[in-house]
Amino acid sequence: MSTPRQLAARRQLLRRLGLITPSMLVLAVFLVAPLAIMLLVSFLQPGDYGGVKWGQYSAEAYINFLYERDLDDSLVFNTDYLGIFQRSLGLAVMTTLGCLLIGFPTALYLALQSEKKRNLLLFLVTVPFWTNLLVRVYAWILLLRNGGLIDSGLGLIGLGDGALGILYSDAAVMIGLLYTFLPFMVLPIYTSLEKLDWRLVEAAFDLGANRFQALKRIILPLALPGMLAGTTLVFIPALGNYIIPELLGGGKALMIGNLVQLQFGSAHNWPLGSALAFALFSLVLLALLFNGLRQRRSTEVRI
Amino acid sequence: MSSAISIESLSMEYGTPGSGHKALDDVSLEIRDNEFFTLLGPSGCGKTTLLRLIAGFEQPSAGIIRLYGEPMQDLPPFRRPVNTVFQSYALFPHMTVAQNIGFGLEMQGKPKAEIAATVERMLALVKLPHVAERRADQLSGGQQQRIALARALASRPKVLLLDESLSALDMKLRKDMQIELKRLQAETGITFIFVTHDQEEALTMSDRIAVMSQGRILQVGSPTEIYEAPVNRTVADFIGETNFLAADAFASGVRLADGQLLSVVSPTPGPVTLAIRPERISLQDSGDLQGEVEEVVYIGTDTLYLLKVAGQSGFRVRQQNRLGAAQPLKRGDAVRIDVPSAAIRVLAE
Numbered sequence: 001m002s003t004p005r006q007l008a009a010r011r012q013l014l015r016r017l018g019l020i021t022p023s024m025l026v027l028a029v030f031l032v033a034p035l036a037i038m039l040l041v042s043f044l045q046p047g048d049y050g051g052v053k054w055g056q057y058s059a060e061a062y063i064n065f066l067y068e069r070d071l072d073d074s075l076v077f078n079t080d081y082l083g084i085f086q087r088s089l090g091l092a093v094m095t096t097l098g099c100l101l102i103g104f105p106t107a108l109y110l111a112l113q114s115e116k117k118r119n120l121l122l123f124l125v126t127v128p129f130w131t132n133l134l135v136r137v138y139a140w141i142l143l144l145r146n147g148g149l150i151d152s153g154l155g156l157i158g159l160g161d162g163a164l165g166i167l168y169s170d171a172a173v174m175i176g177l178l179y180t181f182l183p184f185m186v187l188p189i190y191t192s193l194e195k196l197d198w199r200l201v202e203a204a205f206d207l208g209a210n211r212f213q214a215l216k217r218i219i220l221p222l223a224l225p226g227m228l229a230g231t232t233l234v235f236i237p238a239l240g241n242y243i244i245p246e247l248l249g250g251g252k253a254l255m256i257g258n259l260v261q262l263q264f265g266s267a268h269n270w271p272l273g274s275a276l277a278f279a280l281f282s283l284v285l286l287a288l289l290f291n292g293l294r295q296r297r298s299t300e301v302r303i
Numbered sequence: 304m305s306s307a308i309s310i311e312s313l314s315m316e317y318g319t320p321g322s323g324h325k326a327l328d329d330v331s332l333e334i335r336d337n338e339f340f341t342l343l344g345p346s347g348c349g350k351t352t353l354l355r356l357i358a359g360f361e362q363p364s365a366g367i368i369r370l371y372g373e374p375m376q377d378l379p380p381f382r383r384p385v386n387t388v389f390q391s392y393a394l395f396p397h398m399t400v401a402q403n404i405g406f407g408l409e410m411q412g413k414p415k416a417e418i419a420a421t422v423e424r425m426l427a428l429v430k431l432p433h434v435a436e437r438r439a440d441q442l443s444g445g446q447q448q449r450i451a452l453a454r455a456l457a458s459r460p461k462v463l464l465l466d467e468s469l470s471a472l473d474m475k476l477r478k479d480m481q482i483e484l485k486r487l488q489a490e491t492g493i494t495f496i497f498v499t500h501d502q503e504e505a506l507t508m509s510d511r512i513a514v515m516s517q518g519r520i521l522q523v524g525s526p527t528e529i530y531e532a533p534v535n536r537t538v539a540d541f542i543g544e545t546n547f548l549a550a551d552a553f554a555s556g557v558r559l560a561d562g563q564l565l566s567v568v569s570p571t572p573g574p575v576t577l578a579i580r581p582e583r584i585s586l587q588d589s590g591d592l593q594g595e596v597e598e599v600v601y602i603g604t605d606t607l608y609l610l611k612v613a614g615q616s617g618f619r620v621r622q623q624n625r626l627g628a629a630q631p632l633k634r635g636d637a638v639r640i641d642v643p644s645a646a647i648r649v650l651a652e
Contacts, residue, residue, distance in 0.1 A: 202360055203393035205380040207407035208458065217406075221397045 103185035168250030192226030313366030407458030590639030
């Protein structure tokens with residue numbers, strides 16, 4: 001016979017399970033299952049016209065990622081895919097740094113405004129979300145192309161010669177990524193700056209810190225959680241971005257996302273696409289792990 | 304004694320000039336070197352504004368602030384040899400206690416060894432030698448208050464500003480800190496300017512007090528002067544308990560509303576207000592004033608009698624509860640009140 005205490009504990013356990021189950025089911029169906037399918041696909045042989053040959057297992061996709069099979073079937077180290085990974089990583093890091101550099105002053109400016117003005121400005125930051133990303137990227141094409149608005153504008157003041165040469169380059173992809181992800185950096189930094197007790201800054205001034213010292217010693221450290229959140233929100237989607245390099249890179253400046261799309265599309269190599277996606281996934285996991293460890297460390301000191 | 308701070312016709316106006324809200328209205332003030340000076344007044348009287356102007360967080364609309372002779376009003380806060388203990392303490396949450404205390408010295412570019420030595424000395428001064436490596440938010444309110452004090456004192460300012468610094472503490476701790484503050488001021492020899500709305504706190508701690516109301520300074524003086532000789536009804540009302548009686552003054556005395564006479568010399572003839580402290584008068588059969596008991600409140604050390612005098616209710620008489628001095632009075636009893644002429648302050652209002 002169970003004691004009343006044991007019964008109560010069991011009832012509570014059941015209640016908890018009942019509450020957790022729906023979200024667990026959603027995760028299982030929409031996250032774990034697709035990942036498992038992808039993992040399976042990455043270890044299969046590619047079908048002749050897309051799809052896979054079920055039941056024919058091979059690690060070929062992962063070998064393909066690093067090596068090329070020569071005519072005599074020997075493996076030769078090939079850095080083509082790694083190069084694209086490196087470019088993606090570089091562009092994502094640059095985008096994140098750029099967003100930090102532009103986003104922090106913007107967020108600081110926002111946080112220092114009066115409440116009324118602040119709400120208007122915050123609304124303006126979110127205005128781009130009201131238009132489809134595709135439309136906005138096409139607008140950038142109009143701006144950046146040779147003879148486009150920027151080019152002809154520069155021509156008017158005698159600086160351009162009608163051959164700006166930015167569109168379909170890494171620079172254009174960079175501009176597009178920066179533009180797309182800037183709000184995701186501004187908003188979290190703004191949130192942490194808005195919570196900041198400005199009397200602390202006053203106290204720093206009072207103790208002889210000039211504006212730069214107050215920024216470095218008080219405002220930046222206290223805005224760090226927002227900057228870390230913003231970094232995660234920008235870096236991860238920028239790393240796997242597909243649409244910006246597709247449209248502004250013109251298929252020349254490929255990123256991982258385009259490569260994956262290519263394998264599932266015209267290259268008819270689903271296993272390689274899946275393997276590439278898993279490589280991207282592990283990069284993202286590494287970034288998250290790094291961020292998580294940093295945050296743990298900063299909270300550890302706090303306690 | 305030289306003056307530490309000299310303020311000349313300082314005004315602070317918010318909103319449009321000429322029609323905005325005047326937080327400070329033509330204030331002039333001298334604060335002496337090594338003085339414990341208190342700005343006392345109800346909330347919204349301008350005392351915190353005055354403090355913020357001295358610290359440099361805000362710019363005055365008009366007027367001059369001199370610190371040991373040097374004009375300060377155009378210097379940014381980090382160039383002023385003045386430190387503040389904030390009402391909220393404003394300790395840096397991401398730094399340890401030692402880093403907090405050393406912050407001012409670090410900003411001055413002092414060598415590490417000197418900073419460490421000063422931090423240690425400051426922690427000993429505020430009697431918290433073991434908390435150096437803790438975070439500010441791990442400390443209790445009273446400890447945070449002491450650290451805020453240590454941080455402000457560490458860089459040896461010429462003047463220390465304290466903005467309602469004790470108001471967040473509970474009663475017992477506040478009393479301890481009052482004594483502590485006096486001790487620190489004596490030990491460091493720094494001029495303290497203390498802002499409070501608590502008149503008892505002001506009286507116990509200050510060398511001199513400025514009573515403020517609606518952006519103006521009403522009276523400056525020692526606690527005794529302020530308490531014994533308030534210049535007007537607002538000051539008398541704000542500091543301690545006071546009975547006010549309307550009266551009509553003539554050559555040899557004053558006449559109350561119901562015709563009772565009191566012998567006191569009035570500076571001016573005509574309608575005056577008598578300010579009488581409840582603890583300076585007593586109930587005696589030989590007393591000069593007639594009253595009627597409305598309420599008897601026993602407070603332990605003394606008993607408070609609320610009387611009706613000259614048609615006015617709520618007239619207070621405070622009597623110490625000495626051994627065998629109990630007077631079993633009840634509502635409606637007629638009593639006589641002894642009012643020595645020295646206990647009456649005649650205000651021409």
